[in-house]
Amino acid sequence: MEALGRFFIFLSQTLSRRERLSIYPVLILEEMLQIGFNSFKLVAIVSSFIGAVTCVQTAFNLVSPLVPSYIIGTIVRDMTLLELAPTITCIVLSGKVGSNIAGQLGTMRITEQIDALEVMGINSVSYLVFPKIMASLLMFPVLVIFAGFLSLMGGYLAGIFTGVITESEYVYGIRYTFNEFNITFAIIKAIVFAFLISSISAFQGFYTRGGALEVGIASTQAVTKSCIAVLIADYLLAQMLL
Numbered sequence: 001m002e003a004l005g006r007f008f009i010f011l012s013q014t015l016s017r018r019e020r021l022s023i024y025p026v027l028i029l030e031e032m033l034q035i036g037f038n039s040f041k042l043v044a045i046v047s048s049f050i051g052a053v054t055c056v057q058t059a060f061n062l063v064s065p066l067v068p069s070y071i072i073g074t075i076v077r078d079m080t081l082l083e084l085a086p087t088i089t090c091i092v093l094s095g096k097v098g099s100n101i102a103g104q105l106g107t108m109r110i111t112e113q114i115d116a117l118e119v120m121g122i123n124s125v126s127y128l129v130f131p132k133i134m135a136s137l138l139m140f141p142v143l144v145i146f147a148g149f150l151s152l153m154g155g156y157l158a159g160i161f162t163g164v165i166t167e168s169e170y171v172y173g174i175r176y177t178f179n180e181f182n183i184t185f186a187i188i189k190a191i192v193f194a195f196l197i198s199s200i201s202a203f204q205g206f207y208t209r210g211g212a213l214e215v216g217i218a219s220t221q222a223v224t225k226s227c228i229a230v231l232i233a234d235y236l237l238a239q240m241l242l
Helices: 002-013 021-035 037-061 071-110 113-119 124-128 130-162 167-175 181-206 212-241
Strands: none
Touching: 002 124, 002 181, 021 037, 021 130, 037 071, 037 130, 071 113, 071 130, 071 167, 071 181, 071 212, 113 124, 124 130, 124 181, 130 167, 130 181, 181 212
16 A cells, blocks of 8 residues: 555656656657657567467367358457457567666666756656656557557468468458447557556656666566556456446
8 A cells, every 4th residue: 555655646746846848848759769669660570470370370260161251350350459459569568668667767766867856956757757658658559559450460461371261351351340449449448558557667667776686676576567557457448448
């Protein structure tokens, strides 16, 4: 409970005693490049192979002649939009982005850079953490949409090249009984997960005490707690919105 209370106080400090608004666009843009642009390659590789594997394994298990082949495309679409693109992508990003945020802030803490900012009268939480949270909220949905597209393309290419489904059947399966809310649901999950990953990782790194060993521990705890928070939020969102 003590840690939870400190976490909420930490969040409230990101909005209190902010610096001039003119300095935040540059800071947020820098964080967007660090969090979003540098993650595109990783997201592309993971999502493409996830879509391909989902398509091939679904085709392998659909052995009944009563089930039409286009259902493979429908299953790949629904699994991608509801779970694989938002949840798996954000779990992967919690390892890359979360550990980076915690490690960066932890290093600044043990080298007394954060203390120096506070001595100068700067609200270090707002100056350092707020841009990271905002950049995550802006970039995670973009990465999730990108992951969803590549996952569907990966399933398409795997299905065509392995011969488990034709091009027309896969496209028809993707379009069959499509529910537009699934895209909205994926974006909502991306925004919630972005906030959890960035804020928890920043909290772990900001309050690091000790030396280089403790920075590594803080990064590990940030990834672990972020993943747990994402999975819990995933269940709660599915229970409330679906």
